[in-house]
Amino acid sequence: MKNLWLSFCVGLYKNDAEEMPKLIIRKEVKMMKKKTKKILALVLSTMMLSVLLLSGCGKDGKSDSYVFKIGTANGSLCLAPLHVAQDLGYFEEEFNAAGIKYELVEIDMQQAADLVASEQIDACVGLAGSLIPQVDSGLDISFTAGIHTGCTKYYVGKNSDIKDLSGLKGKKIGVPGMSDSSVVALKRKLADVGVGVSTTNMEIELVVYNMTDLPLALDNGAVDAIALHDPVAASAEKEYGFIKILDLTEDEKFKNEYCCASYTTSSIAEEHPEAAAAYTRALLKASAYVQANPEEAARLQIENEQCSGDLAENTKLLSSYNYQPSVSAMEETFKNACTDLLEIGDLQEGRNIDDFTADHIAKFEDAPESYTYNADGTFSEVKKK
Numbered sequence: 001m002k003n004l005w006l007s008f009c010v011g012l013y014k015n016d017a018e019e020m021p022k023l024i025i026r027k028e029v030k031m032m033k034k035k036t037k038k039i040l041a042l043v044l045s046t047m048m049l050s051v052l053l054l055s056g057c058g059k060d061g062k063s064d065s066y067v068f069k070i071g072t073a074n075g076s077l078c079l080a081p082l083h084v085a086q087d088l089g090y091f092e093e094e095f096n097a098a099g100i101k102y103e104l105v106e107i108d109m110q111q112a113a114d115l116v117a118s119e120q121i122d123a124c125v126g127l128a129g130s131l132i133p134q135v136d137s138g139l140d141i142s143f144t145a146g147i148h149t150g151c152t153k154y155y156v157g158k159n160s161d162i163k164d165l166s167g168l169k170g171k172k173i174g175v176p177g178m179s180d181s182s183v184v185a186l187k188r189k190l191a192d193v194g195v196g197v198s199t200t201n202m203e204i205e206l207v208v209y210n211m212t213d214l215p216l217a218l219d220n221g222a223v224d225a226i227a228l229h230d231p232v233a234a235s236a237e238k239e240y241g242f243i244k245i246l247d248l249t250e251d252e253k254f255k256n257e258y259c260c261a262s263y264t265t266s267s268i269a270e271e272h273p274e275a276a277a278a279y280t281r282a283l284l285k286a287s288a289y290v291q292a293n294p295e296e297a298a299r300l301q302i303e304n305e306q307c308s309g310d311l312a313e314n315t316k317l318l319s320s321y322n323y324q325p326s327v328s329a330m331e332e333t334f335k336n337a338c339t340d341l342l343e344i345g346d347l348q349e350g351r352n353i354d355d356f357t358a359d360h361i362a363k364f365e366d367a368p369e370s371y372t373y374n375a376d377g378t379f380s381e382v383k384k385k
Helices: 002-055 077-087 090-098 109-117 128-136 181-192 211-219 232-240 266-271 273-292 294-303 311-320 328-344 353-360
Strands: 067-072 101-106 123-127 141-149 152-156 172-175 205-208 225-229 243-247 258-265 370-373 379-382
Touching: 067 077, 067 109, 067 273, 077 090, 077 123, 077 141, 077 258, 077 273, 077 294, 077 311, 090 101, 090 273, 101 273, 109 123, 123 128, 123 273, 128 141, 128 181, 128 258, 128 328, 141 266, 141 273, 141 328, 141 353, 152 181, 152 232, 172 181, 172 211, 181 225, 181 328, 211 225, 211 232, 225 232, 258 266, 258 273, 258 328, 266 273, 273 294, 273 370, 294 311, 328 353
Parallel strands: 067 101, 067 123, 172 205, 172 225
Antiparallel strands: 123 258, 141 258, 152 225, 152 243, 370 379
């Protein structure tokens, strides 16, 4: 009986001993399965997150949260394309087609460069002559298209003995600002006729007045000549009988150069090219519309309180400018201005004009050279040269 009990115990121990490893292995397998499921769940979650992030980004790095900010302002007649792009929905059309959000930001145009530099806006329209010296000093923008020519004029009093630009030597000239585009153009033209405009040989005196005060300053004899932008220029000429001695719309040197241009920050042009191209296309279309429909453009500005004035007079002024937009002609404008400014010492010494131009003229594959507006309300694309 004792041996039987012993055999039973030994057998039981043997069976338990054989089963113990099996139990341990089964537990380990279960634990491994649980860990594997957790790892697979984590991997799948990561993959899904990656897909969501990638689906929210385009080839130019845009995301659902990205908003392209456009600076805009009322009060200026020559900003007609910027206004028309808003009024007729060209911004809406182009940005929606690109799948990009945009925002119109009301600004003071005098502060546009500062707002761009501080990244409060991404793009705007401005006077190229005013912007080029700032670009030379480090303002990191790229011009995307020329919008229109003309709009700046220079006058002497109706009884002045000054008959041409060479007669301005030794005279006092009223200007809207020392960095205004009118000063840049005037220096370039005076240098051509032999009047010194460099820091080492300045043969004119420039005096700054508010734009609206300039006509009175000339009429009172405080200055010998003034530089004005339309519509103040046209109004002053009519009211005071001033004599025009230079008109950038008509002058052989300037008539094919763009005074107003669209631009974006250089970083936006590089990192968000689809957004910059959509912005450019909208303004190319709007400018082409103004070229073909100056009266309707003037009416839109007045009705939407974007510019004051008389419809007939505003239409006449818009018709006097060339609003046929161009990318390549803006490039030539930039290069010509920089070449002159380098020669008179208003650009950094030794500046390579070709490299400087290439760095600050942006071209996009999906933005054409220009558009023309057709009678049926459609646009024809002008191919790149």
